[in-house]
Amino acid sequence: MSTFDTIVIGAGMSGLTSARMLADAGQSVVVLEGRDRIGGRMHTDRGAGFPVDLGASWIHGIEDSPLWSLVHALRIPAIEYTVGSFQVGGRPIENFDGDGHPMDEAATAQWIADVDMADRLLVEEIAASSPGDTYLDVTERALDRSGFAPERIDDIREFFRHRVEEQCGAWIGDLDAHGLDEDAIEGDEVIFPRGYDELPRRIGSGLDVRLETVVTRVSWSHDGVVVHAGETQYRAARAIVTVPLGVLKAGTIAFEPALPDAVAGPVSRLGMGVFNKVFVQFPERFWNEETYVIRALGEAGEHWHSWYDVSAVSGIPTLLTFAAGPFGRRMQELPDAEIVADAVSALRFLYSDAVGEPLAHWVTRWGEDEFSNGSYSHLALGSTHHDHDALAGPVDEVLHFAGEATWGDEPATVGAAFYSGHRAAERILDRSVDLTEFAARITAREQTEAR
Structure with missing residues (x-):
C-alpha cells in the first residue's frame, strides 16, 4: 500500500491546483484520476x-480576477x-423575432429596454421572495407587474427560461429564486x-497523476484515509475530493463512515x-x-x-x-x-x-459522462448559497472537498474550481499561498525543463 501526505481525487482544475501547491510546499502528493486525461471538465x-x-x-469577467492574473502571468493568449x-446587448447581436424575421434597430432597442425593465422588477421580486419560491415564481411575478403586451411578455419569459438553462443547465422551475444572485460579470x-486546457496541463506538469484510476471507496478516520481504486489502496494523512457534484450525488464513491450531514446535506440539496x-x-x-x-x-x-x-x-x-x-x-x-x-x-x-x-x-x-454526471452545479430549490461553501468541509481535518460546486461566490466556473483548490491547500498547510509566487514557480519550472 502506497503512503502519501495527501491524496487528491480528481485531476481537474481544483485538484491540480491544490496538488501543485502542496507539492511545491514539500508534501508527497498523488492525484488519482478516473479519466485517461487530466483537465476534468476543461477538455480541449x-x-x-x-x-x-x-x-x-x-x-467570465477578468476585472480583479486572480484566475485572469494567472493566465496573464503564464502568458497564455x-x-x-x-x-x-x-446578455441582450453589450456586443453586436443579430436578433430575430418569433416569426424568424430580422429585428431592426428600433425593435432591438425596444427589446433591450423591455428586458432591462423586467430585470429591475425581477430583482425586487427576488428580494421579496420567500423560502420555497422558484426562479419561475419570481420571474412570473415580475412579468405580471411589467404591464407589457402579451407577446412581449412571452418573449421575455422565453429569455428568462433560456438564461437559466445556459447559466445553470436547469429548468427554471427547479432553480431557487436566488439561483442567479451570483451571476454578475465584472x-x-x-x-x-x-485551448483552455493549457492552464490545467501547465499547472499539473510534473505531478504524480495516476490516470485511469477509478476511486470507488474512501475509508476515513481521525488517523487518516485509505482510498480504494480497484485492487489498489492508497494511504495518506488526508484526502482532497475534487470530483464533480454529479459524481458525489450518484454515490459511485462510497465513504466509510458515511459523510456527516454538514457535507452530505449540501450534496443532496444542490443541483447538477x-x-x-x-x-x-x-x-x-x-x-x-x-x-x-x-x-x-x-x-x-x-x-x-x-x-x-x-x-x-x-x-x-x-x-x-x-x-x-x-x-x-x-x-x-x-x-x-x-x-x-x-x-x-x-x-x-x-x-x-x-x-x-x-x-x-x-x-x-x-x-x-460517468466522471461528471452533468456539467456544473446550481442552486436547486431547497438549497442556499451557504451550501456551496459548506460542501468544502473539512471533515475532521481529514477530508477536504474542492471544485466549482464548493465555491459560493461564483459556482459553475473555472474560477471557482481554481479558488477552491487554493483554499483547500491553504487549509491543509495552515498558511497562505501567494498566487503570484504560485505562477512564478510554474514558469521557473518550465524554464528549467526547457534547458
Missing part, C-alpha cells in the same frame, strides 16, 4: 488541427469575447485560441445541471461580419435560440450553440446527425438557403 479536442473546447470556454454570459470575458455544446462549421459565413451572437426570440428560438461566433479560433466559419436543461438531457440521447440537422434547420428558418451544408461538427454529452 485538437483532433482537427485546431482547439475545440468541449468543456469550459470562458473566463486570450481573445476578448464578452457575450459568454447570457469586466470583459475571454476565450482561449490555444446539463449544458451541452454543439459546434458546427460551415463553408461560408452567412451572418454579419461583426456579429458576436445570433439570437432567435419567442417561438423561433424555443429550442435552438443562440449561436455564438467562435470562428476566430480555427479561422473557419464556426457557430457554437447549446442544448441545456431538460432540452439538453433529451438531445444528448440522440445521434450527432439528428442533433446537428435539427440545429441547422433552426438556422435555415432564419437565413434560408444562405446556410450551407456543415463541414464538421462537435457534440458533447456531459450528462452521460
Whole structure:
C-alpha cells in the first residue's frame, strides 16, 4: 500500500491546483484520476488541427480576477469575447423575432429596454421572495407587474427560461429564486485560441497523476484515509475530493463512515445541471461580419435560440450553440446527425438557403459522462448559497472537498474550481499561498525543463 501526505481525487482544475501547491510546499502528493486525461471538465479536442473546447470556454469577467492574473502571468493568449454570459446587448447581436424575421434597430432597442425593465422588477421580486419560491415564481411575478403586451411578455419569459438553462443547465422551475444572485460579470470575458486546457496541463506538469484510476471507496478516520481504486489502496494523512457534484450525488464513491450531514446535506440539496455544446462549421459565413451572437426570440428560438461566433479560433466559419436543461438531457440521447440537422434547420428558418451544408461538427454529452454526471452545479430549490461553501468541509481535518460546486461566490466556473483548490491547500498547510509566487514557480519550472 502506497503512503502519501495527501491524496487528491480528481485531476481537474481544483485538484491540480491544490496538488501543485502542496507539492511545491514539500508534501508527497498523488492525484488519482478516473479519466485517461487530466483537465476534468476543461477538455480541449485538437483532433482537427485546431482547439475545440468541449468543456469550459470562458473566463467570465477578468476585472480583479486572480484566475485572469494567472493566465496573464503564464502568458497564455486570450481573445476578448464578452457575450459568454447570457446578455441582450453589450456586443453586436443579430436578433430575430418569433416569426424568424430580422429585428431592426428600433425593435432591438425596444427589446433591450423591455428586458432591462423586467430585470429591475425581477430583482425586487427576488428580494421579496420567500423560502420555497422558484426562479419561475419570481420571474412570473415580475412579468405580471411589467404591464407589457402579451407577446412581449412571452418573449421575455422565453429569455428568462433560456438564461437559466445556459447559466445553470436547469429548468427554471427547479432553480431557487436566488439561483442567479451570483451571476454578475465584472469586466470583459475571454476565450482561449490555444485551448483552455493549457492552464490545467501547465499547472499539473510534473505531478504524480495516476490516470485511469477509478476511486470507488474512501475509508476515513481521525488517523487518516485509505482510498480504494480497484485492487489498489492508497494511504495518506488526508484526502482532497475534487470530483464533480454529479459524481458525489450518484454515490459511485462510497465513504466509510458515511459523510456527516454538514457535507452530505449540501450534496443532496444542490443541483447538477446539463449544458451541452454543439459546434458546427460551415463553408461560408452567412451572418454579419461583426456579429458576436445570433439570437432567435419567442417561438423561433424555443429550442435552438443562440449561436455564438467562435470562428476566430480555427479561422473557419464556426457557430457554437447549446442544448441545456431538460432540452439538453433529451438531445444528448440522440445521434450527432439528428442533433446537428435539427440545429441547422433552426438556422435555415432564419437565413434560408444562405446556410450551407456543415463541414464538421462537435457534440458533447456531459450528462452521460460517468466522471461528471452533468456539467456544473446550481442552486436547486431547497438549497442556499451557504451550501456551496459548506460542501468544502473539512471533515475532521481529514477530508477536504474542492471544485466549482464548493465555491459560493461564483459556482459553475473555472474560477471557482481554481479558488477552491487554493483554499483547500491553504487549509491543509495552515498558511497562505501567494498566487503570484504560485505562477512564478510554474514558469521557473518550465524554464528549467526547457534547458
